[in-house]
Amino acid sequence: MNYLRDGDRFSKLFGSFKFFISSAFVRMMIAVLFFLLATTKTYAQKISLSEKKASLESIFQLIEQQTPYRFVFNTIILEKGKPVAIKIKNAEIGEVLDLVFRNQPLSYTIVKQNIILKEKEISEQELTVINGLVTDEKGIGYPGARISIKSKNINTLTDQEGKYKLVLTDVRDQILSIEALGYQKQELVIQDDFNIDVQLKPDLKILEEIIIVGYGEVNKRDLTGSVGEVNMKDLAKAPVKSFDDAFAGRIAGVQVTSPDGQPGAVPTIIVRGGNSVTQDNSPLYVIDGFPIEDYNINAIHPDDISSIEVLKDASSTAIYGARGANGVVIVSTKKGIKGKSVFSFNNYYGLQGNTSQIELMQPFEFVKYQLELDSARAASIYLQDGKTLESYRDEKGINWQDELFREAPMLSSYFAVRGGNKDNNYAFSSSVFDQKGTVIASGFKRYQARLVIEQALTKRFKVGVNANMSGLKSYGTIFTGSRNTFFNILINTWQYRPIAGNFSLDELLSNAQDPAVASATNYQWNPVLTATNELRDRVNSLLTSNVYGIYDISKSLKLRITAGLNLSKLRNDEFNNSKTRQGNTSSSLGQRGVNGSITFTELSNLINENTLTYQKSIDKKHFFTVLSGFTIQENKFAYYGSGAIRIPNEALGLGGLAQGVPVVIQPQNSENRLLSFLSRLNYNYKSKYLFTATLRADGSSKFTGNNQWGYFPSGSFAWNVAQEKFMQGAHFLSETKLRLSYGLTGNNRISEYAYYGAINQGGNNSYMPGGTFISGAFVSNLSNPDLKWESTAELDFGLDIGFLNQRFTLTADIYKKKTNDLLLNAQLPTSSGFSNVFQNIGAVENKGLELTLQSFNIRNDKVKWSTSFNISFNRTKLVGLAQNQKELLSTVRWNSGNDYAQNPAYIASIGRPVAMFYGFIWDGVYQFEDFDRTATGTYVLKADIPNNGNPRQNIQPGDIKYKDINDDKVVDMQDRTEIGNPNPKFYGGLANNLSFRNFDVHVFLQFVYGNEVMNVNRYLMEGGTTTLGANQFASYQNRWTPENPSNQYFRTRGWGPSVYSSRVIEDGSFIRLKTINLGYKVENKLLQRLAIANLRVYVAAQNLITLTKYSGNDPEVSVFDSALTPGLDYSAYPRAKVVTLGLDISF
Structure with a gap:
């Protein structure tokens, strides 16, 4: 107014x-005058009150009981009122009301006998200034701290000097909140002093994060080695069957690749590049302290995992000695908790679909191509009943990819209960995971249960048991690996006829072969019948368990004894009925007829570990931890089974094996033992100077003689520079630690009897003197008792920096490691009678750079936003082979013929990466100008134009052309060279976590750059076959013709010799939206009454978007995934994109 x-x-x-x-x-x-006279009696009435924290309404009632006054107000404004504490006797109404409304946001007016209330305007309220200085633990002003009044929407940030200022009303008894990233949140009650200075206290939960290492744990700030961690909260937000599926791109230096997207497939994990050329490069898994080689990590449900650490440098892995060279993945599962039992449920349902489909020729282009291949025969098939090529121009084709693929459901249900008290704790969980594959009749199932119990028997002695049981079943046609041959189902899907012709779709679906071109040598087998009639079941039963006892001999000395058992039994069922190429008598494999087999692979692993740990501190400055112990481990392997061909009654399935002709499946058995002694010393001086020394001795039955024992030492040093006095002025640095480590580790991933010679019996070694058959025998390869470990020496330099009390952190590692004594076959002179012998020869070098950056961008009561980024660079180089040997050539068999199998696809040369694609450099297509035309009209290749490997007189315009490397005008084996690199230049990931009130979002991007893929699908699908009736990729429509002199695709039948070339080498770089998760935490009073502690609903997606130049289904592919043969794509199972809806609840 x-x-x-x-x-x-x-x-x-x-x-x-x-x-x-x-x-x-x-x-x-x-x-x-009359009014005053009338109210004199009223005002003369006295009021007495004595209340503590009474509401305004109750005060009003007391006043109304003692006086004729009545309060008039809107109930809404009372919500802003504050409790009243008042003690007064025989007071006038005015005096009482002044006391009641002194610190209230309300004012009053008396009109006759009515007391009218209204909300105070700002000008009516007393404004108070709150100011002060916020400093860090060193007393230096802290900029960016958040200052707020807890009950009001009032907040500010400290300036560059750490100062703040707030202006508000009703300041007394309000709570002042101070928040700063990396420091403890502080809350102070405002009284009479409005100048409030605050010194921040470091948050020890951030600074003292515990890292699990081999046989122990260490404070992260005291870590001297290189250890990668997985953010389990992020990992839990990926809708996957096992943690390895969400592992890719999460940790610097850890490369995770999948052969393809088949359900149940186990990805390959490589830590800091492959060390071995011929042996396994997989890391050692340690599951709750149990070291296991080749562990099937599908056996563990991701929600059971509490932490995952990856030991990367030799200082961290040397405690595992002969098995530590490839890195160590330590998985710790969730234990019981003290207090009342907590029940947890996590359930989600998802739908999967293919990320892409390959574009194929439509009917017009298909028939046109068939006529070019074989005009007479193609016309008799496709130009019947008056049809012409033009008849097919507008005909819609059959997309067999739609028939083979489907939208597939995925269901996960998880239950857990955890609890305990001061003397014991327990945890039990169970889960069911059911993933239907996007290819019909394929999928993966898991049934799993876990039990953890720990009981204190006395104050010094406690025992525990940890057991995980799981049943895994993968089913459906196998896409990759050694069984991936020319009649692969995906190749059949692409090549199968896109036109119905005189047949209905149902008729085509019911025929095992394309009825128009069926023959014993034709590979056009119905992909739908193949998928639904090939039985391929892999059932794996697993048990991993250990029992332990921990005895505190004294406050400083602890004894731990562990006994563990790991069992795995894999049953592999295969059956091919008459509707499959492998079981149909009309196929080229017809002599086998209906056939099947049942095989079993059994693995057992027994371990006993005994360790003593001694911890001692002197003057609270010097801290020592000494670990010493020994372990005994035994591994057994058995393989056996039965099979039959020409089974007369296919309706019996595998039950009819006994009726068929038996097939001998040679049983195999082996076992090995490992005896180890280990020790480690950790020294810590005030968390400023840190030192670790490790020594492990391993004795293995895989070796003999003087090489049966290996010794693996390591040492590391760390200097926390930020603790030095000269760094005290750098208050923005909360951590500056330099790390240096060096150590020796080993790789014993060879077969149990590799040092033995082998004797072959039977077969061509038999003879018949006098008509009597006598089986002969011969030595097939020489023994080598001097075989020993592959050993890896690694140097690592690391830097850990934290800014603004760990608001921003950077971890950087530079490493160089060299693996010596590679286990390879060395060539022998022919005079020896042997071609080669297994020896320790050659060396491989890896060096690289790893960077991890983490930041807490925003962190307050309402909004939290954090970012994690990592990137890794690794270069692998072959630095040695056998004497006078400069290279290794590797072949792969991906089709049923020998055309490509007899030519090497990879080369490993000294001084170059271990695996490089090998072949000819594609040089386009021969054009008319490359030929002289004779008088008869034929074309003759010009003398200065090199041939393509075929005889010059056979080469025609439109044929494929290769580069003449040595310029001798002849393309031959001497012109082969490196044509591509399957190894990435760098890889990594970017994760963002954002939460606002009850909403949370997780977004994770994975990227790989610089790797190349050999897409051999294009050899068969871009004009590389003479098989009539085989469809082709749509790209081949642009093939060379006289009217379309393309320089990209050769003419029909113009492929030249079946050799590898750079034509099919493609850029495999990609950026993938790997995971996105949007959740909402439900909070209301009903949930509280139902004792529900947490209820979160979420929508998640996996593999939603992939940006790549690669023309195949997916650039992340390697169907022959080994150190010497990576990055090849042949009919890989397409990777699915997944969208899920889930519910996470606990009470």
Whole structure:
């Protein structure tokens, strides 16, 4: 209200109506006199109150009981009122009301016997300034700290000097909140002092994060080695069957690749590049302290995992000695908790679909191509009943990819209960995972249960048991690996006829072969019948368990004894009925007829570990931890089974094996033992100077003689520079640690009897003197008792930096490791009678750089946003082979013929990466100008134009052309060279976590750059076959013709010799939206009454978007995934994109 303007109007009225005003004034004075007389008695009444933290409404009731006054108000404004503490006796109403409303956001007006309430305006309230200085633990002003009043929407940030200022009303008894990233949150009650200075206290939960290492744990700030961690909260937000599926891109230096997207497939994990050329490069898995080689990590449900650490440098892995060279993945599962039992449920349902489909020729282009291949025969098939090529121009083709693929459901259900008290704790969980494959009749199932119990028997002695049982079943046609041959189902899907012709779709679906071109040598087998009639079941039963006892001999000395058992039994069922190429008598494999087999692979692993741990501190400055112990481990392997061909009654399935012709499946058995002694010393001086020394001795039955024992030492040093006095001025640095480590580790991943010679019996070694058959025998390879470990020496330099009390952190590692004594076959002179012998020869070098950056961008009561980024660079180089040997050539068999199998696809040369694609450099297509035309009209290749490997007189315009490397005008084996690199230049990931109130979002991007893929699908699907009736990729429509002299795709039948070339080498770089998860945490009073502690609903997606130049289904592919043969794509199972809806609840 503008009081000045109202006053001016009153003056004018007064001047115009003086008489009226005078009369009115008299009347008013009389009325006031009567009013005062009437209320004298009322005001004379006294009020007494004595209340503590009473509500305004209760105060009003007490006043109304003692006086005739009545309160008039809107109930809404009372919500802003504060409790009242008052003690007064025999007071007037005015005095009482002043005390009641002194610190209230309300004011009152008395009109007759009514007390009218209203909300105070800002101008009516007392404004108070709160200010002060916020400093860090060193007393230096801290910028960016958040200052807020807890009960009000009032907040600010400290300036560059750490100062702040707040202006508000009703300041007394309010709670001042101070928050800064990396420091403890502080809350202070405002009293009479409005100048409030605060010194921040470091948050030890951030600074003292515990890292699990081999046979122990260490504070992260005291870590001297290189250890990668997985953010389990992020990992839990990926809708996957096992943690390895979400592992890719999460940890610097850890490369995770999948052969393809087949359900149940186990990805390959490589830590800091492959060390071995011919042996396994997989890391050692340690599951709750149990070291296991080749562990099937599908056996563990991701929700059972509490932490995953990857030991990367030799200082960290040397405690595992002969098995530590490839890195160590330590998986710790969730244990019981003290307090009442907590029940947890996590369930989600998802749908999967293919990320892409390959574009194929439509009917017109298909028939046109068939006529070019074999005009007479193609016309008899496709140009019947008066049809012409033009008849197919607008015909819609059959997309067999739609028939083979489907939208597939995925279901996961998880239950857990955890609890305990001061003497014991327990945890039990069970889960069911059911994933239907996007290819019909394929999928993966898991049934799993876990039990953890720990019991304190005395104050010093406790025992525990940890057991995980799981049943895994993968089913459906196998896409990759050694069984991936020319009749692969995906190749059949692409090549199968896109036109119905005189057949209905149902007729085509019911025929095992394309009825138009069926023959014993034709590979056009119905992909739908193949998928639904090939039985391929892999059932794996697993048990991993250990029992342990921990005895505190003294406060400083602890004894731990562990006994563990790991069992795995894999049953592999295969059956091919008459509707499959492998079981149909009309196929080229017809002599086998209906056939099947049942095989079993059994693995057992027994271990006993005994360790003593001694911890001692001197003057609270010097801290020592000494570990010593020994372990005994035994591994057994058995393989056996039965099979049969020409089974007469296919309706019996595998039950009819006994009726067929038996097939001998040679049983195999082996076992090995490992005896180890280990020790480790950790020294810590005030967390400033840190030192670790490790020594492990391993004795293995895989070796013999003087090489049966291996010794693996390591040492590391760390200097926390930020603790030095000269760094005290750098208050923005919360951590600056330099790390240096060096160590020796081994790789014993060879077969149990590799040092033995082998004797072959039977077969061509038999003879018949006098008509009597005698089986002969011969030595097939020489023994080598001097075989020993592959050993890896590694140097690592690391830097850990934290800014603004760990608001931003950077971890950087530079490493170089060299693996010596590679286990390879060395060539022998022919005079020896042997071609080669297994020896320790050659060396491989890996060096690289790893960077991990983490930041807490925003962190307050309402919004939290954090980012994690990592990137890795690794270069692998072959630095040695056998004497006078400069290279290794590797072949792969991906089709049923020998055309490509007899030519090497990979080369490993000294001084170059271990695996490089090998072949000819594609040089386009021969054009008319490359030929002379004779008088008869034929074309003859010009003398200065090199051939393509075929005889010159056979080469025609439109044929494929290769580069003549040595310029001798002849393309031959001497012109083969490196044509591509399957190894990435760098890889990594970017994760963002954002939460606002009850909403949370997780987004994770994975990227790989610089790797190449050999897409051999294009050899068969871009004009590389003479098989009539085989469809081709749509890209081949642009093939060379006289009217379309393409330089990209050769003419029909113009492929040249079946050799590898750079034509099919493609860029495999990609950026993938790997995971996105949007969740909402439900909170209301009903949930509290139901004792539900947490209820979160979420929507998640996996592999939603992939950006790549690769023309195949997916750039992340390697169907022959080994150190010497990576990055090849042949009919790989397409990777699925997944969208899920889930519910996570606990109470």
